[in-house]
Each structure stands twice: as C-alpha cells, then as structure tokens.
Amino acid sequence: MPKSLGKDSTCSIARSLEVLGDRWTLLIVREALIAGSTRFQEFREALGIAPNLLTQRLTFLIEEGLLTRRTYQEAGTRSRHEYVLTEAGRSLNLVIAALSDWGRTRRARPDGTSPAFTVEDSDTPVRLAFVTDDGDQVGAGQLVARRTPDRELVGR
C-alpha cells in the first residue's frame, strides 16, 4: 500500500488519503457502512473485487484501525471471520456522504442510487452541510479556506 505523498504529511487531507486514497478501500468502507456487509463473500460479491485484492485491503483496514476481525460460527460449519467497522471506520460516514453528494449532483444519472442518512432511532433524514457556530447553514460556494495549524482548530 503506498504511503508517502511527498512533502505534506502534516496536512490532514494528505493524512486521510494515505489511508483512503485507494478506491477499493473506500468502497469496502461503503459496503460495510451502507449495506452492512461484514463477510468476505459479501464484500467480494458486492464489489466484484478479486479475492487477493480483497484480502489485502481488509488486512490494511484492520492494521489502520478501521475494521476489526471477529470470529463467528454457524451450526455445523467451521468458524469464519467477519469484518466490523470500528468507531474510526464508522466516522467515515462524513467522507462517504460528501463523496455521495458530489457524485449524485455532479455525475447525475437517471438510474443513480445514493445512501440516505437518517438518525438511528427516529429515522429523521439528515444531510451534510457547512454550518456556523450559530447553526446557520452556508452554501459551499460562499466559502474560502486557508491552511491553519490543527492546534488552532480545537473544538471545530
């Protein structure tokens, strides 16, 4: 798995991409998060990924702390593994939602599908937005960004 992106490993975006910069990795996270897949065969069938690549990516995701491996056993069969998102893995729903929004609006197609995010207990729909501390929503087109030390961003 490639690691270094040259000059900017202090950058939070580059740090994310060191883990997530491989498409299969994010698609595996997507399957776990949205389809609820946990088993090797489920990932393999949903993604059409070669078994050796899937093994490699699952191992990488475990090493990086995004998945844990659990053992399960069905009656009369030998024990098998399943792969479950950790809290760090589940927290990627922000990234998954952002990618989904962009794909849905900027690469629209009539038969498209996207994850709909809802609050677990109440089924209330939510969407991703930029908000101020007062809770006002701000359109993505009205924003500027500048690089800032993380220690100045505590609480953001």
Added chain:
Amino acid sequence: MPKSLGKDSTCSIARSLEVLGDRWTLLIVREALIAGSTRFQEFREALGIAPNLLTQRLTFLIEEGLLTRRTYQEAGTRSRHEYVLTEAGRSLNLVIAALSDWGRTRRARPDGTSPAFTVEDSDTPVRLAFVTDDGDQVGAGQLVARRTPDRELVGR
C-alpha cells in the same frame, strides 16, 4: 486513468471515485482550493509530483470538467497556461472538508495543519455537520444509511 469499478457504477460514491479515486487528483484539487494554486509550477512544487504525472492529472481534471485552462502572459515572457477550478471543482470543498476532518481527528499529529473554512465575505468560521431539515445538528455516530434511488432524494 482507471474507470470501471465493476458492478456498481450507479452508486453515487463509486461515480465520485471514478473521478477522485486517485490521490494526486484530490491533492491537486486541495492545492487549487486551499492554497489558491493555478500554475503548473505551483502545483509541482507544493506536491512534489513528477511533471509527467502532473500533466496527466491536470489534463484528466480538465476533461472531467473540474478545471479550466486559461492563458496568461507576464511582461516580456511568452504566454503560459493556468488552471482554475470550475464550479464543479470548487464544490469539492465538501469532500475536502470531510477528508480533512477525518485526518485531523483520526490521524492527529502535533504539527498537523488543516484548512479552516470561513464565509467569504464575513470571515465567519464554518464546519461540516449532518443536519436535519429543522437545522438540528446530529452526531455522525447516531446515523444509519441505506441505499436509495437518487430520484427519491431530490432536494436533499
């Protein structure tokens, strides 16, 4: 540039990753969006990317409609190109912000840096959040997602 991710090209996330699934691509967008880079040499120096790779990725981003190429000329020099984000490219700030949040919190390092997003005119800080239609913010850990046809998500 690789294209197909197998079975799920209707998925909005897979559609995004067909464009964005290459790390250099997102790092070029990051440079344009946060550092305001527009020139070949600026991208090259900021990213430490090989010229042939950079040419390839810039061409790809133009083809995909995320960058446009403009001509500029400084006194006494021949004309050169600069690369400017389109609206579709600028709208990736949602993705960039989500990647940044994850890297900042899940791959923290003391010398880390991240983009701080603010409203262009007022300098009011904003952050990325899941919100309900009533404007309530919901923690990423309280959500579930299920795959839904895009036509049912109009207005979300």
